[in-house]
Amino acid sequence: MRPLNLLAFLLFLWGAVWALTRSERTVREIQRTYYSWLTPFLTGGSALETKARTFLDEVDHSKKLEEELKIIRTDYERLKQVEAHSLEVDAENARLRRALDFQKRMDFKASAAKVIRRQPTTWWQTVEIDRGSESGVAVHQPVVADGGLVGKVDRVGDKLSSVILLTDEACQVSVQVEGTPEVGILSGQRGQYEREPLLRLRFLSAKARISPGTRVFTTGLGGLFPPNVLVGTIESFEPGPLDTEALVRPSVDFTDLGTVFLLPLP
Amino acid sequence: MIRYSLSILLMILFALVAQQFIPALTGVYNSRLLLVTLVFLCASVTVGPPVMLALAFICGFLWDAQGALGPPGGDPGVYKYPAESLRFGYSIILYGLIGYLMQGIQPLFREGKWQFSTFLVGVSIFIYLVAEFLIINFVRGDFHFPRATLFQIVFTSVLTMLFSPVVFWILFQIAEKFRYEIRFEGLKKKQRRRRSLA
Numbered sequence: 244m245r246p247l248n249l250l251a252f253l254l255f256l257w258g259a260v261w262a263l264t265r266s267e268r269t270v271r272e273i274q275r276t277y278y279s280w281l282t283p284f285l286t287g288g289s290a291l292e293t294k295a296r297t298f299l300d301e302v303d304h305s306k307k308l309e310e311e312l313k314i315i316r317t318d319y320e321r322l323k324q325v326e327a328h329s330l331e332v333d334a335e336n337a338r339l340r341r342a343l344d345f346q347k348r349m350d351f352k353a354s355a356a357k358v359i360r361r362q363p364t365t366w367w368q369t370v371e372i373d374r375g376s377e378s379g380v381a382v383h384q385p386v387v388a389d390g391g392l393v394g395k396v397d398r399v400g401d402k403l404s405s406v407i408l409l410t411d412e413a414c415q416v417s418v419q420v421e422g423t424p425e426v427g428i429l430s431g432q433r434g435q436y437e438r439e440p441l442l443r444l445r446f447l448s449a450k451a452r453i454s455p456g457t458r459v460f461t462t463g464l465g466g467l468f469p470p471n472v473l474v475g476t477i478e479s480f481e482p483g484p485l486d487t488e489a490l491v492r493p494s495v496d497f498t499d500l501g502t503v504f505l506l507p508l509p
Numbered sequence: 510m511i512r513y514s515l516s517i518l519l520m521i522l523f524a525l526v527a528q529q530f531i532p533a534l535t536g537v538y539n540s541r542l543l544l545v546t547l548v549f550l551c552a553s554v555t556v557g558p559p560v561m562l563a564l565a566f567i568c569g570f571l572w573d574a575q576g577a578l579g580p581p582g583g584d585p586g587v588y589k590y591p592a593e594s595l596r597f598g599y600s601i602i603l604y605g606l607i608g609y610l611m612q613g614i615q616p617l618f619r620e621g622k623w624q625f626s627t628f629l630v631g632v633s634i635f636i637y638l639v640a641e642f643l644i645i646n647f648v649r650g651d652f653h654f655p656r657a658t659l660f661q662i663v664f665t666s667v668l669t670m671l672f673s674p675v676v677f678w679i680l681f682q683i684a685e686k687f688r689y690e691i692r693f694e695g696l697k698k699k700q701r702r703r704r705s706l707a
Contacts, residue, residue, distance in 0.1 A: 251559035255605055258566045262573070262598030267580055270597040277574040284526045292530070362533050364576035365541070365638070365665075366645060383582045397579050412649065413578055413592040428588065433645070434658035465587035498535075 271398070278400040285371070285403060289359040353387070353504035354378065359403070361500070368411035368431060370500060375402045383467055385506040391473035391494035392416065392461060393503050409474070410440045410497055417465045418444065418474055420489075421458040425451045429459065429474060429491060439492065441478055447487040453480055459491055469509045513689035514560050517552045520679070521564065524548040525571055538657050540664035543634060545572065546604075547669050550630045551676040553608040554618045555684065555691045561608045569601030593648040595641075603640055607633040619691070623677050631670030638662040 244252070265273070308324055356378075360371035374380050376399050384396040386406050394414050397407040407414045410431040418429045427447040431440065444459065457477045463470025473494045480489035524544040533539040549568045553561040574597075581591035610633050617625045639662060646652050684691045 248558045251562045255562040255566055255601075259569075259598060259601040259605070262570060262601055263596055265597055270577060271579065273574050273597075274577065277571065281526070281529065281575075285529055288530050360529070362539070363529065365543075366641070367576065367578055382579060395582075407578065413581060413594065415581065415583070415588050415591060417587050428590075430592065433649070433651075433653045434642075434655040434661075465583040467583040467588075 274398055275400060278398075278403065282400060282402050285360065286373075289373075353506050356380075356386075356404075356503050356505055358500045358503060367413070368408040368497075369397065370406050370408065372404050372406055372503060372505075373402070374505065375400045375404050377401050380404045380505060381508060384508055385468045385472070386503050387472060387506060388495045388500060388503050390496065391475070392468065393495055393497075393500065395467060396505070406503070408497060409442060409493060409495070410435070416468055416474060417462045418459045419462045420444075420447070420451075420453050420477065421460060423451070423453060423457075425453060425487075426462055426464075427489075440497070442475060442491040442493055444477075444480075444489040444491050445486065447480075447489060449482060449484065449486055451480070451482065451487040451489075453477055453487075453489060455479060458494075463509060466509060469506060510689060512687040513684055514556065514563075516683050516687065517548075517556070517560075517564065517680075518567065520552070520683075521545060521548050521568060525575075534664075534668075537664050537668075538661040540661050540668055542672060543665060543669045544672075546607075546634055546637065547630065547672060547676055549604060550607060550611050550633050551626070551673055551680055554611045554615055554626050554629075555680055558609075558612060561612060562605060565604035565608045566601050569598070569604040572600045572604075573597045595644060595648060599644060600641075603637055606640075607637050610636070623674075627670060627673045627677070630673040631666045634669050635662060635666040638665060 311324070354374070356372040356374040358370045359373050362368060363371065372386075380396055380399050382396055382399055386393040386395060392409055394406050394408040394411070396404050398405040408431070409416065409429075412431050412433050415428050415430045417426065419426045425447045427444045429442050429444045432443050435441070447453070455477050459474045459477065461468045461470055461472040461474060475491040475493040478490040478492045480487055524547070528544045531542050531544060533541045545568055549564055552564060556564075577597045578594040580594070581588060583591075585591075611626065611629060614625050614629055642654070642658060642662070646654070681691065683689075
């Protein structure tokens, strides 16, 4: 090996060891700096994406209109389009009302956030939201949606934060099966990419009396999530010699996360 | 040489920003185009080991800064078996390894046979992703290698590999602009052939 190559290799090894031995705090600082550089691109890109989507919707809309005009060309059709648009607005209105109602239903103060990016990494199930430390977001803050628990905040930037979803193996939640004393730990499953992923509920007692369709709620134990937040329903279960494991269908549609709510830390 | 290396660095940074807007193909097992890895692999075959290692460090460092998960938190009495996270910096080692793999076929590349490098880009990404998933299995225990994960890795490798000729073309353009000779051995052969024909 040539001396220059050997020197480069040794320097590379030193650099790798230096990076591998950084403390959690230093890593978080590095990530904060990295994302503060990247935030303008991310927010700009997100705005551009919204504009592009609106433009495409408009193009799609006008094409449909043109086709219909070609077929009938009457005012009736024009009014039909207006009606369709009004229905769309009605649906949007209903969705927003539902979200508002959800916010009212919550016992605790919840702040809304918009999901701007889904699963930016290869292996982790995460989303980026448009709220950061400037909006008072903190690490491990619980995140919910209209249907129930979504996950928790993993990394906080100034303007953006990353949320680790319930479908990830690293997001563990202490839960209780409704109507039973059964308490276990719920988490996502490794390498599961189905449209409707199932969650794994472990450490239930060996003689657990549970039935499919029973709802699962957070216990509030462990200091991460508040109690009585709906997580999902039991899909199936398998008793073992030491404990029982169950598969849980999440109550939230993770493929359709638009607006989420941040709950205060318990 | 310096201008070429700096332009590669700029290209990697640009790829990093562009990577943020490349979504995972949910219909194809969440596979995705790994643009940063692609640019690194294509560039690493065109430079010497010192520059390749410097690029591997930068790429691995930035990749981990982007994706590293935080500590699980919560009461250890309740969450007794937290899923371990990968240590910050592991990607640096993986990038270094696949960089050396690409360097292995540099003689072929310098003869102008870039097709081999294109194929090896796919192989390197496959090795990189398999290694990453095996490390996850190792640190978290409970070995799982679902078929869906294998498909995800294969489709990601193929998808990324398909884009490598474009990156090679861009690198050739940059090299030509900065008069950096990538394929000098191939060029020498061509010159020899021309001379013998004359």
